[in-house]
Amino acid sequence: SQQGEEDPQALSIQEGENATMNCSYKTSINNLQWYRQNSGRGLVHLILIRSNEREKHSGRLRVTLDTSKKSSSLLITASRAADTASYFCATDEMNDYKLSFGAGTTVTVRA
């Protein structure tokens, strides 16, 4: 089974609204990363949060990490049509270079 699981699987919001998605994982990690994938394209890195960090911001993105619950959330504020994509969390396992992805959340931003 996969290391990370995103929730919800799909999300549809109006332009200007916020989008929140969650990621749960199973093992101890060095860091957790979020990626975006536009339809049919490769993944693009969004943000990385280390295991000793609790919150990180990058532009309209806010990521939280709770290592005690083995969970993370990604918040996209003031969404735009261009934010329509699939979002994946990825975990860097402790003492390993393995990078494991979850199944992703598909976000649709309606104009």
Place this chain on the structure above:
Amino acid sequence: NAGVTQTPKFQVLKTGQSMTLQCAQDMNHNSMYWYRQDPGMGLRLIYYSASEGTTDKGEVPNGYNVSRLNKREFSLRLESAAPSQTSVYFCASRSGGTKAFFGQGTRLTVV
């Protein structure tokens, strides 16, 4: 700025045929990865190479072999293709526990 280059972009194989997917990166990264992406399954790790000369199995290695030819190149071989290997294959690279860079994918159909 080539980044991660995958070849070919598209391929159709008959059941039982063999082929090699090529991946090359020009960013001097130590670690390289092969994933497959199926609808609703996110990215599943097939094999990875933490550094030149090493390879390790991921979640779904059966039916695949890999070769880390040198620091730049990491190939994925299907010895006897099966319809279950119809998928989009992504190669990625990175240095240490940092963000990964992805190729644009190879769309493989096995008939």
